[in-house]
Amino acid sequence: MKPDAAPRRVPLAQLPTPLLDVGGLLPPSTRLRVKRDDLTGAALSGNKVRKLEFLLAEAQERGLRRVVTCGGLQSNHCRATAIAARELGLDCTVVLRTATPPDREGPLTGNVALMRLVGAELRFVTPEQYAQRARLLPELAGTDGLVIPEGGSNALGAWGYLACVDELIVQWGTEPPTAIICATGSGGTLAGLAMGVRRRGLTIPVYGVCVCDDAPTFQGLVAQISAEAHARWPELPALAPSDVRVVEGWVGRGYALSTPDELADLAHVARTTGLVLDPVYTAKAFRALLRAPEAYGEAPLFVHTGGIFGLLAEPLQPAPEPG
């Protein structure tokens, strides 16, 4: 593999994460492998840690003291940023979107509880206020803070999954997958994977399964991240919207809302394999594969991007007993 000018990276994730064969879920002629990026760490876990290795290196390089970021109330990205910032001795402010802010003195759950535990400054804002985040975040960052966009999804953050592709190439060796599938929520993971595969001259299709919005939205987002990355690091490929494969049809009731069918599939996967998916991202994305495996060839590779604390944010609905 040709070395190129990757930006500086601060080690935060436990790498390489395992690439495991998972039987019992797809037809026997299909070989399913799962990239366990839910295992990038314990509290500091999931896909965001890979992006933060590059984003927070920039904060260190510029001598900044604080990071400011944003997301939904139970954002995995905000939790990972708050914990990683603490590990590196940086302060962190998180702007969390919610129509119903939790009671400041009351108990918090899931990701929000962890953000509070590591002492991040929590700012609860309404969806209307959140729409102004492009103005709000730089104000909060001031002169010594780094603004990290939603999901850590920008050209620098995309390096997390550009690097992950190189990790995967070593792991799959002479047995490449027929497709790579991940959840897509802000486009950064999909952008990094798709650029990473193209950068190494591979033609393996990379599919992002929408957990919100629609295909044109994510095709546009990924193309934009890729254009910015190409402008900054010309050796990276610039992807057009038509190069980006986005799978629709699995959003269900909407972002962070579950249906009984989704929860039943999440429970089925857990009971069959011990693999624990999260209801907001990975369970929705995995259903694309579980329910329509023929679309991804005989050796699909699913990237488990984490999200375990979202699963524990609400009391779990009892899933129906199997058959």
Ligand SMILES: Cc1ncc(COP(=O)(O)O)c(C=O)c1O
């Ligand atoms: C668990 C989990 N999986 C997948 C995603 C989607 O990744 P991305 O925001 O890079 O599209 C996120 C975050 O949005 C996440 O928290």
